[in-house]
Amino acid sequence: MDILLHIFNIIAFSLLFLFMIFSFCILKTYAGKSLKDPSYPPVDGTVFTRIFYFKRFYDYQTEVARKQPTFRVLSPGESDIYTTDTRNIEHVLKLNFNKYSKGVYNQDVMTSLLGQGIFVVDGDKWRQQRKLASFEFSTRVLRDFSCGVFRTNAAKLVKAVSEFAVAGRDILMRCTLDSIFKVGFGVDLNCLDGSSREGTEFMKAFDESNALVYWRFVNPFWKLKRFFNIGSEASLKNNIKIIDNFVHKLISTKRNLLALQQDSNDKEDILSRFLLASEKDPEQMTDKYLRDIILSFIIAGKDTSAGTLSWFFYMLCKNPLIQEKIAQEVRDIIGTTEQETNTIDDFVTKITDEKLEQMHYLHAALTETLRLYPAVPVDGRCAEMDDTLPDGFKVKKGDGVYYMAYAMGRMDYIWGDNAEEFRPERWLKNGIFQPESPFKFVAFHVPSMDFLSRLSSPFFFTAFSVILAFSILGILARRSQKKHERIKYHPIGGTVFNQLLNFNRLHHYMTDLAGKHKTYRLISPFRNEIYTSDPANVEYMLKTNFENYGKGWYNYNILRDLLGDGIFTVDGDKWREQRKVSSYEFSTKVLRDFSSVVFRKNVAKLAHVVLEASNSNQTINIQDLFMKSSLDSIFKVAFGVELDSMCGSSEEGTHFSNAFDDASAMTLWRYVDLSWQIKKYLNIGSEAMLKKNIEVVDNFVYKLIHSKIEQMHNPQDYSSIKKEDILSRFLQVTETDPKYLRDIILNFIIAGKDTTATSLSWFIYVLCKHPTVQEKVAQEVKQAMSITDITNFNELADGIREEALEKMRYLHAAITETLRLYPAVPVDAKICFSDDTLPDGFSVRKGDMVSYQPYAMGRMKFIWGDDAEEYKPERWLDENGEFQKESPFKFTAFQAGPRICLGKEFAYRQMKIFSAVLLCCFEFKLSNDKKPVNYRTMINLHIDGGLNVLAFHRREN
Numbered sequence: 001m002d003i004l005l006h007i008f009n010i011i012a013f014s015l016l017f018l019f020m021i022f023s024f025c026i027l028k029t030y031a032g033k034s035l036k037d038p039s040y041p042p043v044d045g046t047v048f049t050r051i052f053y054f055k056r057f058y059d060y061q062t063e064v065a066r067k068q069p070t071f072r073v074l075s076p077g078e079s080d081i082y083t084t085d086t087r088n089i090e091h092v093l094k095l096n097f098n099k100y101s102k103g104v105y106n107q108d109v110m111t112s113l114l115g116q117g118i119f120v121v122d123g124d125k126w127r128q129q130r131k132l133a134s135f136e137f138s139t140r141v142l143r144d145f146s147c148g149v150f151r152t153n154a155a156k157l158v159k160a161v162s163e164f165a166v167a168g169r170d171i172l173m174r175c176t177l178d179s180i181f182k183v184g185f186g187v188d189l190n191c192l193d194g195s196s197r198e199g200t201e202f203m204k205a206f207d208e209s210n211a212l213v214y215w216r217f218v219n220p221f222w223k224l225k226r227f228f229n230i231g232s233e234a235s236l237k238n239n240i241k242i243i244d245n246f247v248h249k250l251i252s253t254k255r256n257l258l259a260l261q262q263d264s265n266d267k268e269d270i271l272s273r274f275l276l277a278s279e280k281d282p283e284q285m286t287d288k289y290l291r292d293i294i295l296s297f298i299i300a301g302k303d304t305s306a307g308t309l310s311w312f313f314y315m316l317c318k319n320p321l322i323q324e325k326i327a328q329e330v331r332d333i334i335g336t337t338e339q340e341t342n343t344i345d346d347f348v349t350k351i352t353d354e355k356l357e358q359m360h361y362l363h364a365a366l367t368e369t370l371r372l373y374p375a376v377p378v379d380g381r382c383a384e385m386d387d388t389l390p391d392g393f394k395v396k397k398g399d400g401v402y403y404m405a406y407a408m409g410r411m412d413y414i415w416g417d418n419a420e421e422f423r424p425e426r427w428l429k430n431g432i433f434q435p436e437s438p439f440k441f442v443a444f445h446v447p448s449m450d451f452l453s454r455l456s457s458p459f460f461f462t463a464f465s466v467i468l469a470f471s472i473l474g475i476l477a478r479r480s481q482k483k484h485e486r487i488k489y490h491p492i493g494g495t496v497f498n499q500l501l502n503f504n505r506l507h508h509y510m511t512d513l514a515g516k517h518k519t520y521r522l523i524s525p526f527r528n529e530i531y532t533s534d535p536a537n538v539e540y541m542l543k544t545n546f547e548n549y550g551k552g553w554y555n556y557n558i559l560r561d562l563l564g565d566g567i568f569t570v571d572g573d574k575w576r577e578q579r580k581v582s583s584y585e586f587s588t589k590v591l592r593d594f595s596s597v598v599f600r601k602n603v604a605k606l607a608h609v610v611l612e613a614s615n616s617n618q619t620i621n622i623q624d625l626f627m628k629s630s631l632d633s634i635f636k637v638a639f640g641v642e643l644d645s646m647c648g649s650s651e652e653g654t655h656f657s658n659a660f661d662d663a664s665a666m667t668l669w670r671y672v673d674l675s676w677q678i679k680k681y682l683n684i685g686s687e688a689m690l691k692k693n694i695e696v697v698d699n700f701v702y703k704l705i706h707s708k709i710e711q712m713h714n715p716q717d718y719s720s721i722k723k724e725d726i727l728s729r730f731l732q733v734t735e736t737d738p739k740y741l742r743d744i745i746l747n748f749i750i751a752g753k754d755t756t757a758t759s760l761s762w763f764i765y766v767l768c769k770h771p772t773v774q775e776k777v778a779q780e781v782k783q784a785m786s787i788t789d790i791t792n793f794n795e796l797a798d799g800i801r802e803e804a805l806e807k808m809r810y811l812h813a814a815i816t817e818t819l820r821l822y823p824a825v826p827v828d829a830k831i832c833f834s835d836d837t838l839p840d841g842f843s844v845r846k847g848d849m850v851s852y853q854p855y856a857m858g859r860m861k862f863i864w865g866d867d868a869e870e871y872k873p874e875r876w877l878d879e880n881g882e883f884q885k886e887s888p889f890k891f892t893a894f895q896a897g898p899r900i901c902l903g904k905e906f907a908y909r910q911m912k913i914f915s916a917v918l919l920c921c922f923e924f925k926l927s928n929d930k931k932p933v934n935y936r937t938m939i940n941l942h943i944d945g946g947l948n949v950l951a952f953h954r955r956e957n
C-alpha cells in the first residue's frame, strides 16, 4: 500500500510541477507586454503557436507579413518583433547599429558549437575579429587561392555528377564543404568522393551539431537536458568533441608545419594566415580562439552556398528557358568550341575573373534565386535599449527585431505585382546588372552572407556558383554544338529533374509536353532523352532502322540478375535466336489450346471468388484478383504446374509468387536507386533482399526444371506426360540447359503477368465509367455464346470456344480502346547505338535514350482526332461492326516491328475469356464513384491502390 501511495504522490507532484511550469510560462508570455497598446506592433500569437506551422514556417510568416509588415510574437521572455519594412531594417542594421546586438539568448544557444567566433560575439570582440577577417579576406593571395580551390572542386563535382548521377543538395553540400575546408585549413577533406574517413566523420558531426544547435531554439528544455547530459544535448556534446579533436589536431599539425617552412610562400589558407597573425598576439589568439574563428567561417560558407546553389538548380529546372539562356551566355562569353575544351578541367580554367564579370544574366539569376530563397530566411538583432522604429512602433529593451528575408522576397509592396515570379530580368537594365538597396534585398545582409560576400565581393560567391553550375551546363552546351554544326536536335521540353518533380503524374506531364512537341528532348547530365509520339519516328526506330535501337547495356545490367539472358534483356543474335524459337512455339495449336483451357479454368475460379463477395455485398479489389489469376495462368502455361496464388493452397507456390513480385519490384527500383550497384556489392538493403528473393525464385524454378528433365529421361514417364506447357515444349526442341530454360520462362512470366492483369483492371474501370458500353459488351457475349444459364461458371467458361470469341467484336474493340488510353507499358525506352537522323529531320546521338510513348500517343489529337481523349470502342469498328486494325506505329500498346509483343494474341484471348465470363455473370460498379482513380508511376501502368468495385448478379434473360 505504501508503495502505491508513494507512486501516487510522485505522479501527483510531477503533474503539479508541470502545471506550475506551464502557468509560469503563460504568465511570463503575456504579462507586461502592453498587449492593448497600439504603439507596439500588433500581436500574432506566441512562440508556442509557431510549432503548429513549423514545417511551413516561412510561408506562414509570408502570409502574416502580407497583412501586417511588422508584427510581434510573444515569448516567455521578451517579445520577438518581425518586420519586412525596409526602413526598420536600415534602422536596425545601419543607422542604429550600436543599439542592437546578437543578444544573450542567441549567444547562449550557439556558444557550445561556435565558441567565441564572429557569429556569436558583439562589441570589441566582434570588431577585432571583423577587422582581421576583412583584411585577410580581401587579400589577393586568399582570393586567388580560393578560386583555384573552387575550380578544382567544381571539376571534381562535375565528374562525380557525370559518373554517379547523384546531383542534388547532398552532393552540393559536400562539394562546398570540401572547398571551404581547403580554403579554411589548406586541407583536402574529400567529402565529395568519401575517400577520407576522418573527413566524412567530421562532416557528419558538424552537420549533426548544426541541427542540434538549431533545435535549441525550439526546445525550451535544452538547458535541463544539457545539465543532465541526455538526449539531443548528449549527442551534441559528443559531436562537438569529434569536431574539436579534428580541428585541434589540424591546428597543431599546421603550427608544426609552419615552423618547419618558415621561408616558404605556401601560406595561402585562412588558418595559416591566422596562425601567422597569432604569432604577433599569442595571448589573445590561442588555439581555442582560432578554432572558433575557423568554425564560424565554415558554417558561414558551407550551408549558405550549397543551399543557394541547390535552389538555383531547382529554379533552373522549373524554368528551362532561363537555363538555356544562361547556358547561352556562358557559351558566348567563354567561347567554348569542341576543339578548345575537351575536358572539364579545360573548361573551368577558362573561367576567369574578367569573364565572370561579363556574365550579367547569370549574376541576375543567382541574385533572383537569393531574393526568393535567401540562405538565411530570417535573421535579426536584439534591442540593447528601448527604441522606436521608423514605422512608429516601439521596441522594448531585450526584444528581438527580426527581418524576414524570405517573406520580403514575396511582398508586392517591395517587388511589385510579380514578386513571386522568378524573373532574373528584374535585375537588368540594358543587359547590365543593377544592384538593389541592401535593405530591400537583404539576402547578403545576414552576417553569414555578409561575411561571405566580404571575402572578395562580388566575385567570391558568384565565382564558385558559376564555375560549378556552368561546368555542368558547359558540358551540355558543348555536346549540343558537337561535330556537325548544321545538325539540329529536337526542341528541349525540360530536364530529367522536371520528370522527378512530376513523378507522381509523370504520364500527364509527358502528355502535356507531347501536345506541344511531337518529339522533344529532356536534358540529363548523362545523355539526351528523346521522347516521341510521332508515328513516322516510331516506325523508323522500331522497324526501318530496328538494328540501331535496342535494350543496350544499361537495361541489361539492371535486369540480368532476375531475367538473366532472357528475351527481354538481350539484343542482337541472342535475341534473334530466342525470338525465333519462341515465336514458333507461341504459334502452335498445342500451346493455343492448352492456354485456352487454363484461362477457362482460372476464370471460373475467379468468378467464384467474385460471387462470394457479391453475395455478401463486399468490395473487391479486382486488380489484386487479376494479378493472382494472371500469374496462375501464365505459370501453368509455362511450367504445367498449378501455383494457385488465387486461393493460396500451395505454401511453396505462395512463397514463390511473393518472392517473384518482390524481386520484380526491387529490380525496377534499380532504375531510380542510383546506389544499387554499391548496395549489391556490399549486399545490403534492397539488394540483399533482391538476392534472397531471386534465390527463392531460382530454387523453385530449378526444382521444376530438374524434375521435368528427370521425367524426360525416364521412358515410362516420358510417354505418359503431356507436353503442352512451354517448358516441356522447349525440352522437346533439344534445349536442356537449366539456366537457359529458367531465363526464357521467367521472361514469359514477367511479360504476361502484370500486363494482362493491369489491362483487365483498366478495362473494368472504363466499363464502370461507361455503363452503356458495359451493357453492350454483356449482351454481345451472351448472344455470341447463345447461353441462358449463367450460374454454372465452369460450364459457362468451358463454352467459350474460338468461334465464339471471334464473334465478340465489340468486346475486342472495347479492350483495344482501353489499351489505347491505358497501355500496360506507358513508355518504352530504347538506346540509340550510333548517331542517326529521324524522319522528322532531327538527329539523335549514339548513347541517347529514345522512347516512344503509348500513353501520350493515345491522347494526341493529331493521331486520333478531336475526340482522342474520349473512350469510344466504336472508333475501332466499321459500319458493319467489323473490327478495323490500326497501324501499330499509331497504336503502340504492344510495341511494333520485329520486336512486337510476342504474347499479343495470347493476351487478347485471355482478356476476352476473362471478360466474357465475368461480364456475362456480373455487373460491376465502382465502390466509390467519387474517389479519383489514378495510375502509379511504374514500368507497367498499375492502378494506384488497386481498383475497388462492387459486383452485382446480372439478370438472366
Ligand code: HEM
Pocket (backbone or CB within 6 Å): 567, 568, 579, 634, 747, 748, 751, 752, 753, 755, 756, 759, 819, 823, 824, 825, 828, 892, 893, 894, 895, 898, 899, 900, 901, 902, 903, 904, 906, 907
Ligand atoms: C495486355 C497485355 C500485354 C501488353 C500490353 C504487352 C505489351 C508488350 C510490349 C509493349 C512489349 C515490348 C517491351 C519491350 O520493349 O521490351 C512486349 C514484349 C513482349 N511481350 Fe508482351 N504484352 C502483353 C502481354 C504479353 C503476354 C501475355 C505475353 C506472354 C505470355 C507477352 C510476351 C511478350 C514477350 C516475350 C515480349 C518480348 C518480345 C521481344 O523482345 O522480342 N506479352 N509486350
